Amino acid sequence: MGLNSSITRYNNLFLNSVLSNLKRAIDLGGFGEEFFTYLSHPMRTVSVSIPVKINGTIKIYEGYRVQHNNALGPFKGGIRFHPEVTLEDDMALATIMTLKNSLNGLPYGGAKGAIRIDPAKVSKEELEAVSRGYARALVQFIGPDIDIPAPDLNTNPQIMAWMVDEYSKMVGRNAPATFTAKPVQLWGNPVREYSTGYGAALWTRNAARRFLKGIEGATVAVQGFGNVGYWLSHFLTEMGAKVVAIGDIGGAIYNPNGFNPDDVKATERKTGTVANYSGSGVRKIGMDELLTLNVDILVPAAVEGVINYSNANAVKAKIIMEAANGPVTADAEEVLYKRGIYVFPDIGVNAGGVVMSYLEWVENLQWFIWDEEETKKKLDYMITNAFNRVYDRWQKMSGATIRDAAYIDALDRIYQAMKWRGWI
Incomplete structure (x- = not known):
């Protein structure tokens, strides 16, 4: 399971670790080198500068959005706020999201976003300005059929509310399905919190x-x-x-x-x-x-x-x-x-969040909402189904880790979609 020298092209240990796991699973699954070449490179990386004027002084915040692969559907992944996050961190997380969405049977590809900011060290007004600025900067790259962000580290339903409000202003209509894990009053679902x-x-x-x-x-x-x-x-x-x-x-x-x-x-x-x-x-x-x-x-x-x-x-x-x-x-x-x-x-x-985000997205697209118990049952079914598939596959493999089984199960679905599309 050691790192293959052909994939240690980054200085980021997290990204190299993710690529190592990906390469191992692709080799074990017999998918071929071409498939790894595709998945080791995100389809799009976006870097944005977010200017915020506070007390007459301009501060520039750096933001990212990595859209890894959309063979299975629109990009989907969270946004994290952290002062030390890097673009390569986002690349690793977006790769994980592609696999996570596939493993759980969701019609999504993987994405991840970030802003280099420490929310604990800024005012609520500045945090809101940065959140809205991020949504404005990415308006052409996100949408209910393109890329659907959600919260991640140091972000929450309030930040999603600011972002969906700003995005809706930009496109001239209410567009709740563009962001998930929103407050219940803004077309969210109560199960998403937990x-x-x-x-x-x-x-x-x-x-x-x-x-x-x-x-x-x-x-x-x-x-x-x-x-x-x-x-x-x-x-x-x-x-x-x-x-x-x-x-x-x-x-x-x-x-x-x-x-x-x-x-x-x-x-x-x-x-x-x-x-x-x-x-x-x-x-x-x-x-x-x-x-x-x-x-x-x-x-x-x-x-x-x-x-x-x-x-x-x-x-x-x-x-x-x-x-x-x-x-x-x-x-x-x-x-x-x-x-x-x-x-x-x-x-x-940790896929419960994105599975629930999918359920919320479906509700938003059709402008209806399930109650908490019905939503919870749907979530239980999808989570348990994924666990059983991984466990059953792992039982049939020799010398493999549970991660290998999960990755191969996820990769098989992505591989078939890319093959049907003619990408490989």
Whole structure:
């Protein structure tokens, strides 16, 4: 599983790791070098400058949109706000989105967007101006039949509301289907708030049934306690799991008796970090310790690359659920695989958000809305169907990782679409 020298053309470790996984799956699936050549290059990359005037001073923010592949349908992927995001990060994330959309049976290709900004360090007015500026800059490249953005890291329904409003002004009509994960009052669906965490919990429960003795009583460590990490913890606790460790950017906490995620979230909202949570049996730990705790299930739910070659040998969890995008590097997975630790890939585990975005998009195109329970049933069905297909394929493969099975399943659908179109 080591990196092939022919794909290490970038300085970005995350992108090279994604391309390494892609190349391995294409080789295992027998799709051919031409297919890898296509998928290792995005169809379009857009860089934009967003000028914002604050107190008489002009500030320029840098933004990106990477549209990776649209063989299966319009581009689809989130927008992240982060001061250190790069175009190559977006290329990696857009590639993952192409695979994720295909694996889950969605009529989408993959895309990703970003603005280099720290939302915590700007005013609400400046954040709104940047969000609207991004929508204006990309108006010719997005739309309900072209590219449908959604939230990602440090973005939320409010930002989507500003963007859909600005886009609608630009095109002269209400266009809710251009953005997903909007507020309910702006044609969103209430399930979208928790859909990514809920989908990850479903994948975790299904994996626990096959690789552990079930989810009931299973111990879980969660690294990252934003929207995904919190809702995952909430639903896993409802399913009977015991969340014994939780960490965020401010620190981590451990309790062998388990936590009530709702109580921990209340502390995090009030004080800014889970590290300020206290109680009987609770002790503060470092993030390195959280990642190497002796638990049944480890869930990295924050950013890419947290489990890498330097710490892979210290991981003790039985299974790893990638609730974040790319948290396990390719070389780390090679180590984990040899040690008998199963990694369930991001393109399945954290797909609840994009599956729900698809359902919201369908509602917006037809100007109707399903109620919460009906939406949840549709989401459950699509998530469980993807898990079962990956598991069944993996069972029939020899010497392959679960990621290999997921990638090959996704790639097969993309390959057939590109072949019918005459691209390959």
